[in-house]
Amino acid sequence: METQATFKIWRTHPGGDGTFQTFKTTVTEGMVVLDVVHKIQAEQAPDLAVRWNCKAGKCGSCSAEINGNPRLMCMTRMNELDTWEQITVEPMRTFPPIKDLVTDVSWNFRVKKGIKKFKPRPADQPDGTWRVAQRDVDRVQEFRKCIECFLCQDVCHVLREHNKHDEFIGPRFLVYAANLEMNPIDSDDRIPDLKEQHGIGYCNITKCCTKVCPEHIHITDNAIIPLKERVVSRYYDPVTRILRMFK
Amino acid sequence: MAHQTHSYDVLIIGAGGAGLRAAIEAANAGVTVGLICKSLLGKAHTVMAEGGMAAAMAHNDDRDSWRVHFADTMRGGQYVNNWRMAELHAKEAPDRVRELEGWGAVFDRTKDGRINQRNFGGHRYPRLAHVGDRTGLELIRTLQDHTVYLGVDVHMEHTVIDLVLDNGRAAGVLAYDRANGQFKVFSAKAIILATGGLGRAYRVTSNSWEGTGDGHALAYRAGAELIDMEFIQFHPTGMVWPPSVKGILVTEGVRGEGGVLKNKEGRRFMFDDIPDNYKPQTAADEEEGWRYTQNDKSARRPPELLTRDHVARCINREVKAGRGSPHGGVFLDIAWIKEKLPNAAEHIQRKLPSMYHQFMQLADLDITTTPMEVGPTTHYVMGGIRVDGDTQMSTIPGLFAAGECASGINGANRLGGNSLSDLIVFGKRAGEYAAVWARENGAPRVDEGALAAIERTALDPFTRGEHGENPYKLQQDLQDTMQDLVGIVRLEGEMQTALGRLQEYKARLTRVGVTGGREYHSGWHTALDLRNLLAVSEAITLSAIERKESRGGHFREDYPEKLDQFATFNVMTKQGSGGAVQVSHVPIPPMPPELKQVIEEQKS
Ligand SMILES: Cc1cc2nc3c(=O)[nH]c(=O)nc-3n(C[C@H](O)[C@H](O)[C@H](O)COP(=O)(O)OP(=O)(O)OC[C@H]3O[C@@H](n4cnc5c(N)ncnc54)[C@H](O)[C@@H]3O)c2cc1C
Ligand code: SF4
Ligand code: SF4
Ligand code: FES
Numbered sequence: 001m002e003t004q005a006t007f008k009i010w011r012t013h014p015g016g017d018g019t020f021q022t023f024k025t026t027v028t029e030g031m032v033v034l035d036v037v038h039k040i041q042a043e044q045a046p047d048l049a050v051r052w053n054c055k056a057g058k059c060g061s062c063s064a065e066i067n068g069n070p071r072l073m074c075m076t077r078m079n080e081l082d083t084w085e086q087i088t089v090e091p092m093r094t095f096p097p098i099k100d101l102v103t104d105v106s107w108n109f110r111v112k113k114g115i116k117k118f119k120p121r122p123a124d125q126p127d128g129t130w131r132v133a134q135r136d137v138d139r140v141q142e143f144r145k146c147i148e149c150f151l152c153q154d155v156c157h158v159l160r161e162h163n164k165h166d167e168f169i170g171p172r173f174l175v176y177a178a179n180l181e182m183n184p185i186d187s188d189d190r191i192p193d194l195k196e197q198h199g200i201g202y203c204n205i206t207k208c209c210t211k212v213c214p215e216h217i218h219i220t221d222n223a224i225i226p227l228k229e230r231v232v233s234r235y236y237d238p239v240t241r242i243l244r245m246f247k
Numbered sequence: 248m249a250h251q252t253h254s255y256d257v258l259i260i261g262a263g264g265a266g267l268r269a270a271i272e273a274a275n276a277g278v279t280v281g282l283i284c285k286s287l288l289g290k291a292h293t294v295m296a297e298g299g300m301a302a303a304m305a306h307n308d309d310r311d312s313w314r315v316h317f318a319d320t321m322r323g324g325q326y327v328n329n330w331r332m333a334e335l336h337a338k339e340a341p342d343r344v345r346e347l348e349g350w351g352a353v354f355d356r357t358k359d360g361r362i363n364q365r366n367f368g369g370h371r372y373p374r375l376a377h378v379g380d381r382t383g384l385e386l387i388r389t390l391q392d393h394t395v396y397l398g399v400d401v402h403m404e405h406t407v408i409d410l411v412l413d414n415g416r417a418a419g420v421l422a423y424d425r426a427n428g429q430f431k432v433f434s435a436k437a438i439i440l441a442t443g444g445l446g447r448a449y450r451v452t453s454n455s456w457e458g459t460g461d462g463h464a465l466a467y468r469a470g471a472e473l474i475d476m477e478f479i480q481f482h483p484t485g486m487v488w489p490p491s492v493k494g495i496l497v498t499e500g501v502r503g504e505g506g507v508l509k510n511k512e513g514r515r516f517m518f519d520d521i522p523d524n525y526k527p528q529t530a531a532d533e534e535e536g537w538r539y540t541q542n543d544k545s546a547r548r549p550p551e552l553l554t555r556d557h558v559a560r561c562i563n564r565e566v567k568a569g570r571g572s573p574h575g576g577v578f579l580d581i582a583w584i585k586e587k588l589p590n591a592a593e594h595i596q597r598k599l600p601s602m603y604h605q606f607m608q609l610a611d612l613d614i615t616t617t618p619m620e621v622g623p624t625t626h627y628v629m630g631g632i633r634v635d636g637d638t639q640m641s642t643i644p645g646l647f648a649a650g651e652c653a654s655g656i657n658g659a660n661r662l663g664g665n666s667l668s669d670l671i672v673f674g675k676r677a678g679e680y681a682a683v684w685a686r687e688n689g690a691p692r693v694d695e696g697a698l699a700a701i702e703r704t705a706l707d708p709f710t711r712g713e714h715g716e717n718p719y720k721l722q723q724d725l726q727d728t729m730q731d732l733v734g735i736v737r738l739e740g741e742m743q744t745a746l747g748r749l750q751e752y753k754a755r756l757t758r759v760g761v762t763g764g765r766e767y768h769s770g771w772h773t774a775l776d777l778r779n780l781l782a783v784s785e786a787i788t789l790s791a792i793e794r795k796e797s798r799g800g801h802f803r804e805d806y807p808e809k810l811d812q813f814a815t816f817n818v819m820t821k822q823g824s825g826g827a828v829q830v831s832h833v834p835i836p837p838m839p840p841e842l843k844q845v846i847e848e849q850k851s
Contacts, residue, residue, distance in 0.1 A: 028491070059289075059295065059455070100767070112392070118350060144385060
């Protein structure tokens with residue numbers, strides 16, 4: 001079974017701006033958008049730039065905007081799309097372009113370094129390990145499913161529209177911070193940084209990030225809101241504030 | 248030509264589990280460390296690993312110990328392993344896994360709060376530390392997040408094209424920066440190759456585009472020795488439908504959780520063919536097999552959990568005999584456990600979340616209600632760079648190798664879960680000894696002339712432009728040849744045909760052309776990969792011709808038996824003078840009596 005499809009793929013020009021280029025190709029059963037992009041690359045545009053690795057939704061490399069929706073190309077099946085007459089594929093718009101569908105996501109790697117690293121408390125067993133119940137790590141394991149696709153960063157309006165890259169770490173790194181803060185073995189405190197440097201206050205809980213997360217992490221409900229609550233109770237709760245004054 | 252140049256004490260090529268673990272160790276030893284990888288940090292192949300990492304911590308069964316793990320690894324490898332590496336691996340893996348927890352890894356827990364361990368093929372006791380079915384993600388993220396705070400310089404999306412030697416000693420590399428296509432020189436006192444596997448030499452593979460055998464080929468071209476290249480692991484369970492996902496892995500964890508293999512007649516064909524040396528450890532019937540997967544210590548494992556080479560061949564046989572599934576595989580059924588467990592659907596989703604989503608999203612199939620269709624996929628290469636078991640140094644001074652691109656620990660067949668533990672055990676050792684080497688040796692000289700020659704070859708495809716051959720087409724032809732002629736079942740005549748074709752492809756490679764700018768150019772990149780793919784394909788084919796017997800991942804229809812006279816050596820390939828491949832035998836040193844005894848005591 002073969003069917004025609006028309007793709008409009010974003011191509012950058014040497015200056016840095018770009019335009020859509022139209023490709024017609026045939027699609028067979030079960031194909032995902034990344035397969036079609038690869039087919040076009042092999043047959044019509046060998047220099048087309050696209051990032052990918054696993055083709056199984058595990059590495060978070062192939063993020064793009066498909067018909068305007070931030071998605072993983074390898075997990076978007078052709079038969080999920082309403083029409084094949086005109087499918088647009090463009091890079092994540094929140095990050096500077098490198099070429100075609102590939103963007104410069106290095107900002108994310110720099111941001112991570114600015115978050116205080118994991119710091120274990122002393123081991124509680126003679127062999128240097130810790131006893132931890134499964135229920136105490138269920139939440140952290142949810143956060144650790146993150147494949148760093150940065151689609152949540154792509155949609156967050158604080159970054160996308162307001163360009164607060166210097167003041168706000170974005171949903172991905174709030175999830176990362178939450179994973180550290182809620183890890184029963186970690187002993188550091190990132191609440192002051194979250195408030196002062198990581199800009200958690202910029203998030204106004206629109207939940208756009210949660211909607212696009214391919215790992216279905218409850219970014220807002222399970223990571224951001226609990227962190228916000230910790231910030232509030234530390235800095236704005238009158239009882240804790242008074243207690244802190246006497247410390 | 249003027250180049251941007253970086254120099255380090257230790258340069259690591261590859262940021263999978265092995266490369267990152269080496270980086271941590273070297274950085275902790277106080278030397279300067281540079282790390283180069285083809286993709287972004289955290290995207291290396293290791294991220295895809297599912298089932299777990301093997302370490303005899305004995306959390307789920309206190310009968311386990313390094314001795315059992317060692318014996319299992321040797322038996323799985325059919326005794327042509329580097330026994331020293333198998334020994335070190337079995338002894339050191341537990342500490343390497345535990346230390347990950349101190350770096351932030353969050354494993355699944357046992358009831359008493361320790362790291363939980365699961366059953367896997369060829370492992371006598373539950374031994375795989377895991378996180379659901381995304382253990383590789385946990386490993387790579389933990390190592391990555393630990394590394395970035397250690398002052399290691401990471402050069403992402405840089406591809407190493409060739410190594411440069413100084414008087415026979417590793418001196419540096421020429422790489423190119425993918426984003427702008429520019430060359431860069433890296434010089435170092437010690438270099439560690441941690442470049443992973445070569446599944447992309449085959450059409451059906453679980454490997455990503457990165458798996459083009461670069462480290463193998465870089466070392467080979469520099470004059471290092473490769474061994475065991477005939478031993479390729481075809482994982483028994485890859486997806487077979489729809490066509491675009493063919494080859495994507497279905498974790499062995501499915502069988503570990505009770506999934507069974509059936510042919511179209513509904514028969515559990517794995518019970519029909521159990522090798523003698525595994526009979527004492529294999530379940531007598533379906534009931535006993537099921538109890539094993541539910542951690543009943545008195546039960547023996549179901550035949551679905553025999554070693555991968557064996558299971559893959561059984562599947563191949565069912566399909567060839569016309570007893571396969573509609574799309575040329577067999578059925579893998581986990582849904583049946585609803586007969587045994589009350590909340591089976593939830594249980595499956597919790598234990599195998601990414602498998603559940605993978606089939607739901609890519610194949611419209613609910614594994615909690617419907618059997619999957621699966622078939623063999625090229626998964627892992629046991630062969631690779633020959634290294635010293637203790638230090639991981641190759642036969643080139645100052646050049647180290649660790650992880651999948653190194654050879655020795657697995658022998659003729661790797662047990663599932665032994666790779667992730669291999670990465671951390673030998674990644675650490677490589678980092679440690681490379682740092683020592685860097686301390687003890689001065690800076691080598693990187694020869695400009697050699698660099699210029701590498702550059703010219705690399706840019707050749709642009710000079711031929713659009714009149715040249717399409718690199719993608721050549722890659723496909725190569726993959727078809729390896730798949731069809733040097734695959735899971737091998738024959739002398741077919742492999743000779745393959746050799747002939749590989750020579751043609753080499754000629755075609757000199758005609759490959761690409762156009763356009765050098766920035767993020769996939770066609771050009773593929774042209775560069777081809778050189779490596781061809782080198783490793785030739786080494787695989789020649790080694791496979793040389794081993795006239797069947798053992799582990801190497802099965803010859805014309806020599807179907809395992810033969811004693813082939814148990815005493817590893818097949819070695821090396822670049823001879825004049826560029827032709829030299830094939831020879833490296834004798835396996837005699838095993839010390841203590842280790843022999845361990846194997847004997849574990850035989851029953
Ligand atoms: C789907 C899947 C599931 C698996 N599941 C398991 C499992 O459950 N348990 C287990 O033990 N094993 C498993 N394996 C095997 C295991 O994942 C791999 O063998 C292992 O991750 C390899 O790690 P590595 O560090 O050697 O290399 P990789 O993780 O492959 O990393 C290679 C690195 O080298 C870099 N590189 C390569 N060439 C160059 C070059 N020319 N220049 C610069 N950089 C380069 C790459 O960019 C990458 O960073 C699985 C494999 C697959 C494919
Ligand atoms: S919920 Fe917060 S972090 Fe998420 S998209 Fe909205 S503003 Fe951004
Ligand atoms: S939180 Fe989800 S959307 Fe954001 S980077 Fe991680 S996986 Fe992607
Ligand atoms: S290629 Fe890995 S997530 Fe799409």
